[in-house]
Amino acid sequence: MIPIPEEAVTALRAVMGQTALIPDLCALLYPDWWADRHEHEAQVRHEIHTDFLERWWPDDESLKTAAKKGELVQEAGYFWGGSSLERFRIVAQFMIWLFMWDDEFDCGNLQTNSEQAAICCRDTLAFLKWCLEVPRSDSEAPPDGQHNSGCLQDILAAMQASLSHVSMRRFADSLYAYVNAVGEAQQHRLAGLPLWNDYIDNRLLNIAMFPCILAIEYSHNLKIPAWVIDSKEMQSIARETVVSVVVANDIFSFKKEALVGQIDNALFLKVALSTHRNFQLGLEETIQELVESRDRFKASESQLLGSEEYLKLPQDVQEDVKAFILVCKFMIVGNVKWSKGTKRYLLEDAPDGVTIVNLKTKKN
Template identity: 20%
Template sequence: MPESSQLNLRDRASFPSKILMPDIPGFTGQFFDVKLNPHWQEVETESYAWFKTYEIRSGSRGQDLCDTGLGQMAALVYPEADLLHLRPSMDFVIWLFAFDDLFDEGELRSDISGTRAAINNALDVLRNPDTAKPNSRAATSLLDLFNRMRLTASPATIRHFVKGAEIYMNAALKQNIHRTVDNVPTVQEYIELRRDVGAVQLAFAVLEYSLGLDLPDEVHSDPVMFELELAANDIICWTNDMYSFPIEHAQGDAQSLVFICMLNEETDLQSALNRVEKLTQERTHQFVDIKKRLPSFGSELEPQVAKYVRGMELWMQGSIHWAFTSPRYFGANVEKVRNTGIVEIAAML
């Protein structure tokens, strides 16, 4: 998709030099709280040291990841984890960004066979942690993280983690295959793939872990809970597609709902961005309405379900808040973007 002729035939140099970013945190902040884990600075140094030991992204690329403040992001998306569970949760966030970058901008970006091999090995260590042999730094570090989670996580949480990893990694492979063909999906096709490649199911399994929950499968299979998780997934992914598009634009990447709307609806970049903003607002209202329809899961499970739902809300708002405080997406201009909404994109061409 990013290398597709349909996109490259559009003259990217004709894009506006500036774009107005919607006030995403302002809107979602009307519905969801933001909270920072008070323990994060106690474990951040250890998490970064752990990441550098495995050199998933070595040298300047690894340091660049740390410099974006991923430790603080973990503290924002897992703000109610206790000290014991925060450290593995933070390691997970750093690992996920590093692993995902291998497909988005690293050596596996256009290597389908390499992507398939890396994913198969990573899934093998999760399915068979006591016997599988990791053959990469990414898989070795994942196994270390997973084994530490297994010490305190419930069997249900471990199952959900493995399932989430399977969904995410298989979608990442599919996305990389799309990068090699001339194919622009419909908006709905993209949304369905984005739900999986965004790794939200995996991140929510870590949410269960971070809170020490033991949610049986029937909670997640409940139709209303499934709808609620899907809405949260969409909000996380669509907001990410809005604030990450300058990077994707600079990389010539079309893996963004903004670009997909622009191509399918044959509109300009600002109109496409506004379209995704409207979709996100509608989805946020839907989340609030779906939450009201959640059934009772019984007196024993109800407190856990309440913590999980609040955790999803904190995850959504935490990730959005972090995007507008970290240099990850807007570089040195992040404060200007946060205050004015103006994003300069010409310099990124």
């Protein structure tokens, strides 16, 4: 178990042994939103499981097994629903890389080795910049180092061939920010419990959702004006997409993380910062955060689509903006569906879409 602050140990001891029931969040929170499995999911899953993973991570058996068991291609399909086969293949590969790279920090060799974690972040950034900061000489070899990110050369090249310079610049910067944020999270992993707002602000960056959102332009071949992406309304939509994904995923992943003493979790934080130490009550308080995030998303969407600037856009551009927002909804709803169903999180199903989170430890 990872060493954690004493205040967190106390909170974990209080909730272990309790059981909470997660209601059907899609029906409760997003009854008018939807997300479907991708029509090319089976084909891309086969390609990734039999070729892509073996090519790029030939010796990482435990991580490959976890990636397959976690149904990550299904998650990618929910996230980028409706994309073409060619573009879905690329974003699904990107999601696999995110998982394989991040899991080394969460539960792999870099989990408690801050020195090696810092080296990995440094070398990853160097490789990303070699891929993204073009032009460069065709004869210039990629930098060596501890990063295991070679697959990104082809993935990022495909995106560069499609996206505008401005869109690719924005995506690249978000990817750099993600890698830096993971490194900083690793450095502070053993610190005390953060306040709620501080936790959310940090998780917004180290969960890699902003790069996933910015990849929507590529996945659906959209042309979004820079001012739309930079507008306070679209920035709010993107932020609330990430907040919703973070908080919902933390709810479903709580048991898996609690069992190994991992405290970077919104549901755990709600319980730990409370005086009630009640798992079910903490869950209900966390769900309320999702309600408020959804309401902020919908308000920003209404403001953007009703603005004079938006209404002056050509019809095809308006449709692209609507499509971008729709895919953000796919990510929110799809994350709930994937998190609810993945075997990674050790959950139990109950009638009426309810999910059981049982923290009772079995006696030998």
